[in-house]
Amino acid sequence: MSVFLASTQIFPLPAEWVSFFYIICSALFIFGIKMLGKVQTAARGNTVSAVGMALAVIVTILDRQVFGAGKEAFLWLGVALAIGAAIGMLIAKKVKMTAMPEMVALLNGFGGLASFLVAWAEYARALGYPSIAQYLADNAAFNAGFFAVSTSLAVFIGGITFTGSVLAFLKLGEFVSGRPFLFPAQKLINLLLFVACVAGTVIFALNPEGAYAREIFYALMAISLLLGFTIVLPIGGGDMPVVISLLNSLSGMAACAAGFILMNNVLIVAGTLVGASGIVLTVIMAKAMNRSIGNILFSGFGAQGGAASKQSGGELKPISLEDAYYILESANNVVFIPGYGMAVAQAQHAVKELAGILEDNGAQVRFAIHPVAGRMPGHMNVLLAEADVPYEQLWEMAKINPTMPQVDVAIVIGANDVVNPAAADDPASPIYGMPIIKANEAKTVIVLKRGKGTGFSGLENQLFVLAHTRMLYGDAKNTLTQLVAQFKE
Amino acid sequence: MSAVTLLLLFFIFVLSAFLGFELINKVPSQLHTPLMSGTNAISGIAIVGAIVCVVLPPGSLSMILGFLAVVLATINVVGGYMVTNRMLCMFKDKKGGK
Numbered sequence: 001m002s003v004f005l006a007s008t009q010i011f012p013l014p015a016e017w018v019s020f021f022y023i024i025c026s027a028l029f030i031f032g033i034k035m036l037g038k039v040q041t042a043a044r045g046n047t048v049s050a051v052g053m054a055l056a057v058i059v060t061i062l063d064r065q066v067f068g069a070g071k072e073a074f075l076w077l078g079v080a081l082a083i084g085a086a087i088g089m090l091i092a093k094k095v096k097m098t099a100m101p102e103m104v105a106l107l108n109g110f111g112g113l114a115s116f117l118v119a120w121a122e123y124a125r126a127l128g129y130p131s132i133a134q135y136l137a138d139n140a141a142f143n144a145g146f147f148a149v150s151t152s153l154a155v156f157i158g159g160i161t162f163t164g165s166v167l168a169f170l171k172l173g174e175f176v177s178g179r180p181f182l183f184p185a186q187k188l189i190n191l192l193l194f195v196a197c198v199a200g201t202v203i204f205a206l207n208p209e210g211a212y213a214r215e216i217f218y219a220l221m222a223i224s225l226l227l228g229f230t231i232v233l234p235i236g237g238g239d240m241p242v243v244i245s246l247l248n249s250l251s252g253m254a255a256c257a258a259g260f261i262l263m264n265n266v267l268i269v270a271g272t273l274v275g276a277s278g279i280v281l282t283v284i285m286a287k288a289m290n291r292s293i294g295n296i297l298f299s300g301f302g303a304q305g306g307a308a309s310k311q312s313g314g315e316l317k318p319i320s321l322e323d324a325y326y327i328l329e330s331a332n333n334v335v336f337i338p339g340y341g342m343a344v345a346q347a348q349h350a351v352k353e354l355a356g357i358l359e360d361n362g363a364q365v366r367f368a369i370h371p372v373a374g375r376m377p378g379h380m381n382v383l384l385a386e387a388d389v390p391y392e393q394l395w396e397m398a399k400i401n402p403t404m405p406q407v408d409v410a411i412v413i414g415a416n417d418v419v420n421p422a423a424a425d426d427p428a429s430p431i432y433g434m435p436i437i438k439a440n441e442a443k444t445v446i447v448l449k450r451g452k453g454t455g456f457s458g459l460e461n462q463l464f465v466l467a468h469t470r471m472l473y474g475d476a477k478n479t480l481t482q483l484v485a486q487f488k489e
Numbered sequence: 490m491s492a493v494t495l496l497l498l499f500f501i502f503v504l505s506a507f508l509g510f511e512l513i514n515k516v517p518s519q520l521h522t523p524l525m526s527g528t529n530a531i532s533g534i535a536i537v538g539a540i541v542c543v544v545l546p547p548g549s550l551s552m553i554l555g556f557l558a559v560v561l562a563t564i565n566v567v568g569g570y571m572v573t574n575r576m577l578c579m580f581k582d583k584k585g586g587k
Contacts, residue, residue: 029531036527037516043577046527050570060540069544077543080556084563092571104526107565111532114562118538121554142495248525251532258538269505270534276509277528371518378521385579396518
């Protein structure tokens with residue numbers, strides 16, 4: 001190989017060898033993501049991409065410029081890596097499966113902040129030179145305008161990703177209320193902040209060494225951080241699957257922008273792959289709600305929705321535990337429809353137990369999974385997998401809906417909007433047009449619910465007042481455990 | 490750096506974007522969470538840029554920012570891969586058990 005490359009001495013690694021190894025890393029990331037998309041290969045895919053990441057880190061450390069930095073610099077690098085690895089391991093080991101959405105949001109925020117800081121550090125380094133031109137010449141960068149644009153973009157996207165993810169983390173972990181929070185002139189303020197960022201970037205790029213260039217850059221950092229916060233503030237819990245996957249995509253784009261500052265090919269490839277695949281997932285989620293991404297980001301959905309939709313007017317019919325037991329006991333075909341409430345009540349193990357007993361009792365048991373049930377893409381699958389529910393019992397919405405009329409009992413556990421028939425037949429409803437699981441077509445519907453209040457979106461659910469629907473109030477886990485006990489008697 | 494080299498970087502940027510769109514077509518919903526947290530770990534690639542900054546002269550602003558960036562990116566990378574692996578093992582165990 002060295003025949004083709006300029007330098008014959010390969011340790012510490014010269015720049016061309018670093019680039020060569022980065023190509024291998026990029027290939028490993030691509031294979032890794034591809035394999036993550038198939039059930040059989042997903043676990044290996046994750047390992048492949050982790051190997052790519054480890055290689056990228058090792059190669060970077062062995063880079064001639066990094067390696068020659070001296071003992072003290074290496075000590076700091078080691079300390080930083082050790083602290084990060086220890087914290088990362090600790091939270092990955094300790095986190096509960098029910099806390100997965102906020103965990104993903106937090107990690108994502110850290111990634112965004114890292115890109116933000118890298119951009120800031122490079123700008124601070126450039127300021128250390130007598131002139132930006134000198135910095136550009138010493139670092140083989142392209143030109144000052146390009147440097148300014150990529151620095152601004154990394155700060156802008158990274159900043160939004162960080163504060164947006166942290167607020168999503170706080171909302172999902174219920175450290176703050178998950179309900180949409182609207183403030184006056186919200187859209188106008190967000191628009192102004194966005195315009196300010198674009199204008200700041202343009203002014204900065206046109207004259208990176210101008211009189212107020214430094215101040216403009218710092219203002220840009222502050223506004224980006226503020227904007228991430230104000231964008232996520234009005235978004236309600238039900239829309240979180242879309243927001244989380246969008247933030248995930250943004251963290252990749254921030255890394256890509258940082259790659260253009262450093263002219264680093266692996267940063268660009270890996271960041272762009274994450275950015276693009278994140279957009280695909282975001283669109284899948286938005287489609288599952290029949291809404292556009294813009295609508296989700298800017299509408300503050302659910303804040304006033306309840307009043308706009310027609311009142312269902314029907315009566316909620318509670319049912320006792322014993323009666324629910326008799327209904328289930330004689331059922332041959334049962335479908336569980338889990339939602340975020342199952343995650344909150346941590347009821348997945350109790351659900352699995354009841355499902356096992358119903359199967360022993362001779363019933364066919366299935367789980368209907370709505371793509372946006374819960375607070376992140378695939379949330380229900382993760383919880384049910386944790387409880388050892390066999391994969392064959394998990395049915396996707398499109399597959400289970402045609403079979404719903406044959407279902408004896410549909411048990412809705414903490415799901416609301418994803419089974420609301422208003423989405424299909426009430427054009428006035430804010431969720432009209434969203435594909436739902438047709439629980440209403442089952443012969444009997446039992447709804448497990450904490451209390452009589454409306455769900456997360458604040459909408460009345462017409463399913464709950466149908467003639468063949470019964471409400472079983474109480475903590476889902478508790479109720480299910482008691483049902484299991486009834487069967488065992 | 491010449492304009493040609495820069496355009497080459499844009500070239501790989503555009504190709505990567507198309508590749509990213511194509512790679513995860515038709516992913517079963519079961520894998521949505523692992524896919525998200527797995528790609529999230531990859532976005533920790535910012536660690537490479539952070540390492541370049543942390544070895545700058547100790548005590549300089551760039552080095553301090555780089556230090557923080559390395560810590561954060563490492564949390565993202567290590568936490569992301571481990572948590573994804575934990576989830577995927579759950580899927581796998583269940584299969585093996587059946």
